[in-house]
Amino acid sequence: TLHPVILAGGSGTRMWPLSREAHPKQFLPLMGEHSLFQDTVLRLDGLEEVAAPLILCNEEHRFLVAEHMRQLEKNALAITLEPVGRNTAPALTLAAMMLLDNESTFSDGDPVMLVLPSDHVVRDIETFQKLVRHGIELAQGNTIITFGILPDSPRTGYGYIRMGNRITSDGGSNFFQVAEFVEKPDRDAAKKMIKSEAYLWNSGMFMMRASVWMRELRRLRPDIVDACSNAHAALSRDGEFYRPGATEFAACPSESIDYAVMEHMSEGSPQGNGAKCIVLPMEIGWTDLGAWSSLWEEREQDAGGNVIQGDVYAHSMSNSLIISQRRLVAAVGLEDIILIETADAVLAAHRDRVQDVKELVEQLKSQG
Ligand code: GDD
Ligand code: MG
Incomplete structure (x- = not known):
């Protein structure tokens, strides 16, 4: 059985002011009816032999996750709450x-995780599921599967995967050894890598056996393994919610999957000799909704290239995104602008500067 592990603990600061500490972007219906989190759960519908998802999020968002699952009439295997x-x-x-964990009933051994x-x-979604099915076969051994996206610009917020030796499977599809991450x-x-045409973006989705992840992490970051094992030893249950030991988890170093493990998967890395790492290229219409500009790109635009939501009156505007939640927003002559109106805050930004919203919010926070 495949075990989906859904990571829903990010803060989404670059999507301020719609995305807030109390309500981060993954819980917003940015693309339509469902929240991004719900879309993630629904994307698994139709896959065979899939367990209910194990969801990890911040303690603060437990009711959001539970409510979003309830709306879908789906159960989680567990909702694990991180105190920080x-x-x-x-x-x-x-x-x-x-x-x-042998003593728990979450799985029957050492399952393949779909992160x-x-x-x-x-x-x-059909192609996504096809690749996942393919991944399950490949993840049976001591292998980490990554999913690569054909890149189109030198984004600095992504991981890059250099394709190594080509491997052709029985089904005729191609995948590659990961030469560098x-x-x-x-x-x-980033510019050099794009120019070389040898790299794919890392989609952030992974597949591997639970034991393979543990073995690699123990090799590369025993400090994280130790802190997590203490936190896991103190795990407590409250219905569908599970809480690791709070002080134990807080003592864990903060690190991403990519820095902790994936970067060491490069061929010839001094940390090598671990699991095999392969990349499956995927063309699935993928976007990371990281900042407002990606929402503008993803949503349907009018003839002037504008995306408008809510009570907005705009004139002579082009290539802009305006979202109004509470008030009438009137605009004239805007070009390449992002304008987000909410009850207590308004963001106005140039479309090329939306990455800076993160720093902006951090400054606002530090000023109280
Ligand atoms: N449970 C939990 N706890 N989830 C978290 C935490 C945490 O502390 N921090 C982040 N997440 C969740 C986010 O909500 C998001 O869904 C996912 O984990 C990835 O985290 P991001 O913070 O969005 O990562 P990123 O976008 O900067 O980079 C990753 O994704 C890129 C593609 O979108 C990397 O894997 C890159 O290599 C990759 O290109
Ligand atoms: Mg992201």
Whole structure:
């Protein structure tokens, strides 16, 4: 049985002011009827032999997750609540420990995990599922599967995977050995990688056996394993909610899956000799809804290239996104602008500067 592990503990600051600490972007219906988190759960519908998802999120968002699952009339295998955010490596480690725990009933041994971020749009669900089915076969051994996206620009917020030897499967589809994994490069490095045409973006989805993740992490980051095992030893249950030991988990270093493990999967890395790592290229209409500009790109635009939601009166506007929640917003002559109106805050930004919203929000926070 395949075990989906859904990571839903991010803060989504670049989507402020709609995305808030109390209500981060994965719980917003940014693309339509369902929240991004719900879309992640629904994307699994139709896959055979899939367990209910193990969801990891922040303690603060437990009722959001429970309510969003209830709306879908679906159950979680468990909703694991992190007392503080320690990024994705500790979250995945808790998930693997829960699945491997003989005394629990979460799984029957050492299942393949399908690790899913909850901030993506996937247009072609059929192809996504086809690749997941393919991945299950490949993940049976000591192998980590990554899913690669054909890149179109030198984004610095993504991981980059250099394709190594080509492997052709029985079914005739192609995948590659991972020759190099570079997480969040600087602008120049990203440009070079795009130009070389040898790299794919890392989609952030992974597949591997729970024991494979644990073995790699123990090799590369024993400190994270130790902290998580203490936290897991103190796991307590409250209905569908599970809480790791709070002080134990807080003592864990904060690190992402990509930095903790994936970057060391490069061929010839001094940390090598671990699991085999392969990349399945996927063309599934994938987008990481990281910042407002990606929402503008993803949503249907009018003839002037505008995306408008709510009570908005706009004139002579082009290539802009305006969302109004509470008030009438009137605009004239705007070009390449992002304008987000909410009850207590308004964001106005140039479309090219939306990455800076994160710093902006951090400054606002530090000023109280
Ligand atoms: N449970 C939990 N706990 N989930 C978390 C935490 C945490 O502390 N931090 C982040 N997440 C969730 C986010 O909500 C998101 O769904 C997912 O984990 C990935 O985290 P991001 O913070 O969005 O990562 P990223 O977008 O910067 O980078 C990752 O994704 C890119 C593609 O979208 C990396 O894997 C990159 O290599 C990749 O290109
Ligand atoms: Mg992301």
